[in-house]
Amino acid sequence: MNLSQYIAEKGYKDNPRRLVEDLIQLVFLILGLVAVGSVLVITVYLVVSGLPAIFKIGPVEFLFGTRWASTASEPAFGILPFILTSIYGTAGAIIIGVPIGFFAAVFLAKMAPKKVREVMELCIGVLAGIPSVVYGLVGMTILVPGIRILFNVPDGATLLAAIVVLAVMILPSVINVSLSALQAVPREFEEASLALGATSTETYFRVTVPAAKSGIFTAIVLGIGRAIGEAMAIMMVAGNVANMPSIFKSVRFLTTAVASEMSYSSGLQREALFSIALVLFLFIMIINAILNVLKTGGKRK
Template sequence: MIMKNASELIARSAFLAGAVISVASVLMIALYMLIAGLPAISEIGPLKFLLGTVWKPTASEPAFGILAMMLTTLAATLGAILLGVPIGLLTAVFLAELAPSRLASLIRPAVELLAGIPSVIYGFFGLQLIVPLAQHIFNIPSGATLFSAILILAVMILPTIISTAETGLRAVPAVYREASLAIGATRIETIFKVMLPAARSAVLSGVILGVGRAIGETMAVIMVAGNVVNLPALFKSVRPMTVGIA
């Protein structure tokens, strides 16, 4: 009994230490960035820094406005989520509820493989295929635009959303499905009115992880977005915040 209590205490202490270290690491990074950036922000002025739309750090009269890059990051992330979440969610539903086991066993490794592809490969794919296609289809001077960045980010967040949502759907007790079918609901009604609501926490987790991936992506975006500081427009070259930091 004493050994059992001691092992539980050790395990609880280890988990607590891990949680404290994780939170402390994030706080230390945020504190370091704040301390390192305060002198520059104080000299420029917080309003000019946050609300300025011109970024020319090497000009004879330098300007350090980050509003355009912040809005570009928000626009690219929102576009990727609007495009990627429905596709990822429907794919997860198909794999968990509708696909034959043999077909699902083929698709699932392909989805997992997408998660392991380096960002630079996605960027190279976008540079060689999406950028020229966008330029040709929309008849614009350059295909390296916000539109291309949204497409690449949407593809990159798919594996996270699909895997997380599928895991959540498979974790829903089978009795939920059986009870819904027993009272006369169709299979599609059961999926969208019973199974998905029951797995909403996993679906939401996948969306949040996808948002984090889209916001933090740098390499692929810098290759397809044009790397020009502009206010966000679908067919203009832009530069998101992560590229500006890099």
């Protein structure tokens, strides 16, 4: 079909306003597709620039090698220390942060008076808005010396410091998402439980919380995503040495491995940094997929 036929069929000649309307709709469609295009570009660029180095180094050696010495005369590119550090660090942050966030959310959703809730919402908003470098700065000046003195280790810039900072940083999203899940539980559930003689606290924890289960899981997974992707704050407190992770050792995460060497990298080292970013991206994509499953699962119910 050629253009003139198309114009005739759509009736643009007799009705130029329709042409304008259709053009505007097309513009909006293009604007809508910018997000899709961005995701594609990011994925393609990461895969194209990240894959070659993995094959040059050897996938097994890259993923399971325990030694990272990118600038040595005989360089080694094993990123297992980074992967494990990211997993341990995230797990630690979840273990500390989620219980605190969960109990705070239950209190805010069910027990807090309106005034307390309003003040707390502001607090959580501020906590979420504080730039990560500020967390890093406070961590550097309080947490790092504190850990050194408290546990009597030579340097306080350790995995532990990073875990504490990450735990604080995931708090706002854990609280907010659990809070809205808890608030969405129908009031009838609680009334039924209260009518059967359960106390209010029992009702909240035995009825409301199980009913909001999928929302709370979402909060945890979201927290995992936040923690695994954080770079600057933990770069400032974790000491940044490519050790295998241990709670009182200076460590390097997937994110900080990329951030700390990018500015002076070249050749295979630079390519390997892109491969690390690709691995990180895969982790994030898995987390996104889990979030999606949780979301559609929640809707079906």
